[in-house]
């Protein structure tokens with residue numbers, strides 16, 4: 001298949017591009033490198049458009065002939081959106097609309113990344129898709145716009161679409177060392193540099209950490225089978241790991257105690273996040289459920305030796 005991956009130079013995108021290539025697909029990427037890296041795609045046989053999805057002409061060129069679009073381009077991070085909500089809205093909400101317009105012209109299948117953050121302050125756990133949404137940050141609101149537009153194009157234009165709600169994805173090629181980095185790369189990077197782990201809050205916040213190979217497996221399967229859904233689908237397998245659990249796992253893997261630097265809670269962060277994966281399993285009965293220890297080990301290995309081509313843990 002000819003597939004366009006928006007945001008393909010980012011963490012999840014660059015893992016996904018490798019999966020599509022190994023499946024024999026032809027891949028185009030559009031990425032403005034605002035948070036991604038061209039190096040993530042070095043040596044891969046793809047058509048790479050370095051441009052914003054907000055650039056209509058560049059996007060049309062990248063989407064030409066695409067049978068499917070996986071829409072991952074976005075400005076991630078809750079704190080980034082609290083600092084600059086307009087930038088997050090432009091990339092995430094307006095950007096999604098642009099991508100859907102390109103898909104409508106090509107009659108392409110579309111799957112896109114929304115986020116578990118849309119559940120926000122809804123107290124019920126685990127999260128099932130029928131719960132209401134209550135965004136707590138501009139990022140979450142922009143992701144609610146993303147998934148809403150994807151659903152609306154499904155019904156208004158009979159475009160085959162499937163919005164996913166990603167939970168906390170981790171794995172090889174996730175960027176560390178920047179102010180908006182996610183917690184797992186931040187902790188691994190600090191541990192390997194021998195500096196204290198920066199811990200916001202009391203460490204009892206919990207997350208449904210999902211290994212990137214599970215996410216790319218599901219996305220590729222969705223594209224190849226053109227799976228559509230009239231509701232957003234949680235893409236996580238129901239893990240419930242606190243940040244203190246994460247630190248303990250890292251201490252076991254690295255065989256030493258890891259000092260922690262305590263910081264205050266972050267504005268807009270949810271306390272607990274866990275998926276109820278019933279709908280995911282219904283649509284993707286063979287979804288690979290990779291244990292946290294396995295995924296974390298592969299991630300630490302990659303941080304210790306980033307040049308190694310990471311081995312996929314699932315076929």
Ligand SMILES: NC(=O)c1ccc[n+]([C@@H]2O[C@H](COP(=O)([O-])OP(=O)(O)OC[C@H]3O[C@@H](n4cnc5c(N)ncnc54)[C@H](O)[C@@H]3O)[C@@H](O)[C@H]2O)c1
Nearest residue numbers: 007010011012032033034035036052053073074113166169
């Ligand atoms: N990683 C997670 O835990 C997580 C959780 C929930 C949702 N998501 C969503 O999954 C998607 C991928 O996330 P990621 O972790 O790989 O992040 P990432 O920042 O590594 O990748 C996003 C990519 O999009 C690109 N991009 C941003 N704005 C763009 C624009 N206007 N035009 C073109 N490219 C643009 C960036 O340069 C980057 O390469 C995002 O939509 C994100 O919101 C991720």
